[in-house]
Amino acid sequence: MDTNAFENYQLGEELLKSLAILKFKKTTKVQHAVIPSVLDNKDMVVKSQTGSGKTAAFAIPICEKIDWEENRPQALVLTPTRELAMQVKQDFFNIGRFKRIKVVAVYGKHSFTTEQKDLKQKTHVVVGTPGRVLDHLERGTLMLDAITHLVIDEADEMLNMGFIEQVEKIIERVPRNRVTLLFSATLPDDIEKLSKKYMKEPAYITIQQEEKISSKIEHVLYEVNDKDKEQSLINVTIAENADSCIIFCNTKQAVDDLFEKMKSLNYTCEKIHGGMEQEDRTRVMADFKRGYFRYLIATDVAARGIDIENIALVINYDIPQNKESYVHRIGRTGRAGKTGKAITFMALYEEKFLMDIEEYIGFKIPHKELPDNEKVKELIAAFEEKMSVRAKLKEDKGIGLGQEIMKLHIASGKKSKMRPVDIVGTLSNLEGMTANDIGIINVQDVSTFVEILNNKGNMVFEALQTTPIKGRLRRVSKANQ
Numbered sequence: 001m002d003t004n005a006f007e008n009y010q011l012g013e014e015l016l017k018s019l020a021i022l023k024f025k026k027t028t029k030v031q032h033a034v035i036p037s038v039l040d041n042k043d044m045v046v047k048s049q050t051g052s053g054k055t056a057a058f059a060i061p062i063c064e065k066i067d068w069e070e071n072r073p074q075a076l077v078l079t080p081t082r083e084l085a086m087q088v089k090q091d092f093f094n095i096g097r098f099k100r101i102k103v104v105a106v107y108g109k110h111s112f113t114t115e116q117k118d119l120k121q122k123t124h125v126v127v128g129t130p131g132r133v134l135d136h137l138e139r140g141t142l143m144l145d146a147i148t149h150l151v152i153d154e155a156d157e158m159l160n161m162g163f164i165e166q167v168e169k170i171i172e173r174v175p176r177n178r179v180t181l182l183f184s185a186t187l188p189d190d191i192e193k194l195s196k197k198y199m200k201e202p203a204y205i206t207i208q209q210e211e212k213i214s215s216k217i218e219h220v221l222y223e224v225n226d227k228d229k230e231q232s233l234i235n236v237t238i239a240e241n242a243d244s245c246i247i248f249c250n251t252k253q254a255v256d257d258l259f260e261k262m263k264s265l266n267y268t269c270e271k272i273h274g275g276m277e278q279e280d281r282t283r284v285m286a287d288f289k290r291g292y293f294r295y296l297i298a299t300d301v302a303a304r305g306i307d308i309e310n311i312a313l314v315i316n317y318d319i320p321q322n323k324e325s326y327v328h329r330i331g332r333t334g335r336a337g338k339t340g341k342a343i344t345f346m347a348l349y350e351e352k353f354l355m356d357i358e359e360y361i362g363f364k365i366p367h368k369e370l371p372d373n374e375k376v377k378e379l380i381a382a383f384e385e386k387m388s389v390r391a392k393l394k395e396d397k398g399i400g401l402g403q404e405i406m407k408l409h410i411a412s413g414k415k416s417k418m419r420p421v422d423i424v425g426t427l428s429n430l431e432g433m434t435a436n437d438i439g440i441i442n443v444q445d446v447s448t449f450v451e452i453l454n455n456k457g458n459m460v461f462e463a464l465q466t467t468p469i470k471g472r473l474r475r476v477s478k479a480n481q
Contacts, residue, residue, distance in 0.1 A: 009035050011064050014098035019060070021401050022094060028053035030207045035061045038149075038179060043202035045182045045195045049331065052207055055091045055153075058181050062149050063096040066124045072146035073104075073119075076174065077127040078167060080157040081301060082107040082278060083285060088153065089127045097401045098453065100439050101125060106132045106142070109278040116141045121443060122420065130158070130166035137173055147174050155184035155191050156324070164190060171198050186324065217334035217342050221354070221365040224345045230261055232370055233317060236343060237267075237295070238383045239371040242313035243391065244288075247297045248329050250318040258317065259297045268387065269295035291394045294387075300325055308332065310394070316344040319353050323360035405439060406457020408464070410448040411475035418443055422470045423450055430463050432456065449479055 004026040006019050027035065030048045037044055038061035048054050062075045077092075079085045089105035096103070104118045106128035112135070119126070119142055126133070126142065136142035150171065152158065158167055171180075180199045184191055195202055224232045237245065249255045252273040259271040270284045270293050281301075288296050289308050300320075311333045320326045326344075333340025344365065346354055358364055371379075412418045420441040427438050427450070439451025452460045457478075464476040 004032055006060075009060075010039065011060070012099065015060065015064055015095065017098050018095050018401060024056065028057070030054045030205075031057040031060070033205045033207065034058060034181075037203060038062065038181065039064065041179050043180045043199040044205060045184075045187070045199070045202045046205045046207070047184060047187050048205075048207040049185055049327070054183050055088055056095065058149075058151050058153075058183070059088070059092050059095050062125070062151075063092065063099060063101055065148065066096070066099070066101055068100060068124070070124070070146060071122040072143055073123050073126045074146055075125045075149040075151070076133070076144060076147050076170075077125065077151040077153060078130055078133065078158070078170065079127060079153045080129065080161050080163060081154075082109065082129060083281065083301065084154065085127050085129055086282065089125075092125050092127065094401055096124075097405075097439075100451075100453075102440050103127065106136060107278075108132050117444070118442075122441075130163045130170060133170055134166055137170070144174050148178055150174050150178055150180045152180070152182045152194075155182050155194070156186045156188060159188060159190050160324075164194065168194070168198075185327070216339045217330055218340070219330075219365045220341070220343045221367050222343065222345055222370050223367065224347060224370070226347055229317070229345060230258070232345065233258075233315070234265065235371045235373075235376045236315065238376050238380055240313055240341070240343075241379065241383045241386055242341075243294065243386075244291065244308075244311050245295050245313040245315060246311060246329075246332050247295060247315045247317050248320070249297065249299060250321060252299060254318060255297050255299055262295060262297065266387065267295050268293040268391075269297060271297045272301060273299040274301050289394065291391045294391065300329070310338065312340060314340070314342045316342070319344055319346045319350050320357065321353055323356045326357045327361065404453060404455045406452045406461065407479040408450050408452060408457070408461060409477045409479040410450065410464075410469065411446070411477075412469070413444045413446045413448050415445050418448055418470060423448060426464075426467065426469045427452075427460060430460060430467065432459060 006016060006024060006027065030046060030052045034044060034046060034057040038058060046054065066074055077088055079088055085105045085107045089103045092101060092103045101124045102122055103125045104115065104123050106115045106126060108129060108131055115136070119136065133142065137144070152167060158164055180202070182191070182195055182199070222232065222236070233247070247258065249258060252275045255271050255273045259269060262269045270288065272281050272284045284296070287293065314330050314333045316326070316329060320329060330342035333342060354365070410423070420443060423441050424435060424438055427433050428435050433456060437453050437456050439453050442449045461476065461478060
């Protein structure tokens with residue numbers, strides 16, 4: 001018997017169906033360690049590196065434990081960044097799709113009013129940054145009295161960003177009778193203290209790796225003078241000719257300047273940093289995941305917890321000024337057993353940062369000579385050819401989940417006193433429909449969106465053209481997915 005098969009974890013059919021479509025074949029080390037313990041209601045402190053599959057490790061068992069009938073949030077996941085909150089929300093949504101798990105993400109620079117409206121409806125899981133979660137708690141728009149699972153994700157980064165005090169304020173408002181899960185790439189003293197203070201006899205799990213970082217990553221160091229830095233980057237990108245690459249800078253200004261330079265040279269590129277509007281950051285990350293452009297120029301905002309497959313190359317245009325950042329940056333490549341490459345630029349006066357990094361990762365990063373002009377001339381034709389061809393777009397890994405699901409738009413909402421129970425009552429009375437065929441319902445001010453499962457969308461769409469909802473015929477259309 002394969003002990004790493006998901007079928008062996010007493011998961012419901014809805015979850016197993018989602019996992020199969022998402023191509024989750026066997027558990028990773030962290031999933032194998034965590035899933036049974038969460039199903040058994042045990043607190044856990046898990047030390048695991050980025051790219052280990054830890055989000056699914058807690059999302060799968062939490063989705064299994066969720067009581068669908070309960071309207072109040074049952075799980076709260078705290079994350080240090082907005083991007084990670086959105087990523088975790090998407091993972092919960094995908095994994096819990098056929099169990100109809102409703103997930104709401106709350107984070108700064110996002111519409112508070114929209115979040116408030118979402119939280120008023122049936123919500124099973126809330127994912128958020130500490131500041132915004134506290135904001136909702138203080139305004140009374142988020143209730144935690146039904147929380148059974150609390151997850152503190154990327155706890156060491158919460159500490160680095162100064163969020164631990166906010167995290168503690170939130171923990172104090174969560175029911176004591178809960179399962180608490182803490183995930184961290186490192187376990188500094190303050191995180192240990194947090195676990196001892198708020199957790200019940202937690203199991204400590206360390207997912208061992210031979211190195212702090214994947215052995216699938218090739219590391220290269222180039223010594224570069226500041227005045228030659230831009231040209232050195234151009235030469236390196238031509239020589240590497242990667243299908244996808246993240247270039248990390250230490251400041252927002254450096255990202256802006258490098259983006260303008262690369263754009264002027266006709267690179268297919270975009271930028272992301274904390275000074276951008278959230279809507280723009282979200283769009284950039286989504287487009288990069290799909291492969292609309294090859295080069296993403298970023299600050300460390302993109303280094304934590306962002307799940308992008310097949311990043312061939314990471315370039316530290318600016319050497320990280322703390323050792324953990326090196327690990328998190330290069331963890332964007334060499335994921336899920338694939339190979340990757342990490343290149344770091346360093347000026348001689350920055351050698352102290354290199355020494356800290358090498359002591360932390362446990363080996364010397366090989367120094368190499370930059371590609372010379374002759375080499376670049378030999379390779380530039382192939383580089384320009386690839387740049388001129390539109391990349392094949394990557395398929396969203398959750399796309400298969402929607403094949404049996406149709407989302408319908410009903411032209412009526414809260415302003416006409418439409419409620420989810422009105423939709424459920426009407427749909428359940430249609431011939432051939434049961435409550436199990438009804439997915440997530442989202443009632444907005446003047447519109448309602450409802451997912452119809454199990455390939456019954458067209459049947460329901462046709463029936464609703466002549467079937468009243470709450471005493472009246474409503475305009476019903478197929479919504480954009």
